Amino acid sequence: MSAQPTTPLSSTPRSSLGRLAERGRTDRADLYDVLDAGIVCHLGIVLDGAPVVLPTGYGRVDDTLYLHGSTGASTLRAAATGMPVCVTVTHVDGVVYARSVFHFSMNYRSAVVHGTARLVTDDQERLDGLHALVENLAPGSWAHARQPNRKELAATTVLALDLAEASVKVRTGPPGDDDADIADPAYWAGVLPVRTVFGEAEPAPDLIPGTPATPDHVTAR
């Protein structure tokens, strides 16, 4: 176990990688890539001394990650009180079949962000955060949908998390079997790629006559 040297992404012990530090990426662009390629993160908070991990959407503007939720959501309310949070985004890229059970693995990209969420109160930043959230989930959609009204904005909590303390880990390539196993032709080994794909758009059943056809920003995705 070797500690990772201080880098632009890893300035604290918890964001420095312990095991398999060779999988660590230290370029801020790698963090952006992993975050921008995903649509769901896992938000961790501590409630009554126990961890709670929930999936939720997010959006990024420069070095700020935005989360949102109903003002009625207890986890969001808790995260808004200045307690530490952890946001993790993971992409599974492949199943790694090894010759030995011990070396089965996954190819993946993951980003782990530590910090303290800030409740966004400025109206313009709230809109900017929601814009980033919608555009991350459904690129091109913000301009093609009704904008939020005062009541909807009042019902929405927007949180901001600085991308100051983060780590990125990536595994690629074939299995890392032991030499003795590689020399033995008994077992097949390789990688089965895993991809996330979009299917064909399903228009809402209650679209009324005169509604535009499925727009390009949906069909081209």
Added chain:
Amino acid sequence: MSAQPTTPLSSTPRSSLGRLAERGRTDRADLYDVLDAGIVCHLGIVLDGAPVVLPTGYGRVDDTLYLHGSTGASTLRAAATGMPVCVTVTHVDGVVYARSVFHFSMNYRSAVVHGTARLVTDDQERLDGLHALVENLAPGSWAHARQPNRKELAATTVLALDLAEASVKVRTGPPGDDDADIADPAYWAGVLPVRTVFGEAEPAPDLIPGTPATPDHVTAR
């Protein structure tokens, strides 16, 4: 916000759904379905008072979830000391395009398990747990790979988590726009399905002559 009645899956306040309780599933079979359909979970633990959320593999045997990792992994070591953990598995099934920004959403299935991980020390249960982990990641593979030796087993931490306290949440179907928006043909609405698919197997570049061809349990996946 209405509390969910006690059910086979939700026996505590934290595993009872608050908001959008209509998305909750209370059948144990739904929990199994969500868990068995995934290959990566997000494990949450509390370290120095802050949440840490990391992606990792898992396997299920009846009502026990198994996790594993290197004996050198600090998070696994911490989780093995009897502290509370949270394990969440999420599948994104679709992007929900609404007429209004406010109603954009995701179709998804998620399972959240709360509990205290138990360090597995019994040799047979350790093997059973690793078997479940490998078979969940790569079905059919355990019998097609070299079994773990004493040294590999000694380097592996296996944790067990009872599926006693869990919640399952599922969203399906079209957007839930307001009536006034549905009556307005200005904006398209619908669902873009999201699927996880396997690509074509990539044999390891260092397979030696005489190695079997890519086996059926890989190609048929």
